[in-house]
Amino acid sequence: MRRVLLIVMMVLAAGCSGRGAASSQGAPRPSATPSQAGGVVSLTFDDGLARQEHMAAELTTRGMTGTFYVLGTRVQAPGYLDQARLARLAQAGHEIGGHTRTHARLPELHPDEQRREVCGDRSALEAMGFTPRSFAYPFHAVNAAAEAAVRECGYNSGRGKAGVAAERTTPADPYDLNTPLAVGARTTLPEMQQYVLAAEQRKGWAILVFHDYCDDCGPLGVKPAVFTAFLDWLKGRPVAVRTVGDVIGGETRPVPPLKAPSIVLNASLENYFGKEGVPDCWQLDGRSGKATFGRVPQARTGRWAVRVQVTGGDPERLRLAVKQDDGECAPRPGRLSVWYTSTVPVRFTYSTRTADGVWSRWSHSPEFPAAPTWRQATWTPPRDGAANVSFGLVLTAPGQATFDDFALR
Numbered sequence: 001m002r003r004v005l006l007i008v009m010m011v012l013a014a015g016c017s018g019r020g021a022a023s024s025q026g027a028p029r030p031s032a033t034p035s036q037a038g039g040v041v042s043l044t045f046d047d048g049l050a051r052q053e054h055m056a057a058e059l060t061t062r063g064m065t066g067t068f069y070v071l072g073t074r075v076q077a078p079g080y081l082d083q084a085r086l087a088r089l090a091q092a093g094h095e096i097g098g099h100t101r102t103h104a105r106l107p108e109l110h111p112d113e114q115r116r117e118v119c120g121d122r123s124a125l126e127a128m129g130f131t132p133r134s135f136a137y138p139f140h141a142v143n144a145a146a147e148a149a150v151r152e153c154g155y156n157s158g159r160g161k162a163g164v165a166a167e168r169t170t171p172a173d174p175y176d177l178n179t180p181l182a183v184g185a186r187t188t189l190p191e192m193q194q195y196v197l198a199a200e201q202r203k204g205w206a207i208l209v210f211h212d213y214c215d216d217c218g219p220l221g222v223k224p225a226v227f228t229a230f231l232d233w234l235k236g237r238p239v240a241v242r243t244v245g246d247v248i249g250g251e252t253r254p255v256p257p258l259k260a261p262s263i264v265l266n267a268s269l270e271n272y273f274g275k276e277g278v279p280d281c282w283q284l285d286g287r288s289g290k291a292t293f294g295r296v297p298q299a300r301t302g303r304w305a306v307r308v309q310v311t312g313g314d315p316e317r318l319r320l321a322v323k324q325d326d327g328e329c330a331p332r333p334g335r336l337s338v339w340y341t342s343t344v345p346v347r348f349t350y351s352t353r354t355a356d357g358v359w360s361r362w363s364h365s366p367e368f369p370a371a372p373t374w375r376q377a378t379w380t381p382p383r384d385g386a387a388n389v390s391f392g393l394v395l396t397a398p399g400q401a402t403f404d405d406f407a408l409r
């Protein structure tokens, strides 16, 4: 009897030290609870589409909860769930998780862009009052660097590769949770049931992926009749339906402190999810009837460049510059460069931020000549011990210019 007690105590001690080691690395330690012994199903919903509100309601009426992976920059956009609706989902017990700011393909990005997409997005969701613990990689695109970013940004899991019927309830890699292929318009009820039955048989975890909800809205739109029939069937199965965050468990970890990027984020001006079509991580001042701004397809690289046009007034008032923030977008200082075409001479405008957070007034570089074809302007501002820099290019006379591919070295 004493011996049994001793063994029990040793096992308990080993369990505790194991958990301690895991939390010191900041990684969660998933554990199957008794209710998961017959297998688990997680219903996950991507991109925060507006019609998912109806899917959530169908879950709620059946006493189920799901995980909604949303994009921070689209929360207020038409066709997407807004903050109030997401808050209602959270109140009903559904989980709000992260999915990057702009639906980014993370493995292709510089680590600083990854931090912006994952940590910046998680901060934004927290500022809206949510506590995201779970993350899903857009396009199921995952590699070691993307996993490292998701872990560093404080998420407890990342939903990754598709094509695996049943994940383990104690996943080998919580930052690459495997799923069956996304459920779409052509997925049949028996196919959806098969995913659940596979999890039941293997005592595993089926993480189902849904997007839109309608009778005819594209390849990823699930038909309401099929979805509700599936939920009714699922309710009678011996599997637990749980959110991803609940299966993984673990504390909510903080978003790490800001680290000023070493590069210009969104440097090729490709992401436009901010207000009034201003590129993400950029700010626009001085727009008027005589000073216009817009993206154009005459790009040097990528899909878009930015065009500014001034017909009167002070031409330097129209200024597109790196966002003057506290280091989420504003990079560390260095040598500035940009590619441009212009009908008039241009010059850099720049402002620096001290370590205690004060932005300087705008200063200017020498002029660069008008250029009918793409030309690179480079210039190094005086070193003044600044922590961050913001910069852009301005016209020195009424005219038109196109910018692309800003950089910092």
Ligand SMILES: [Zn+2]
Binding pocket: 046, 047, 099, 103, 138, 139
């Ligand atoms: Zn997505």
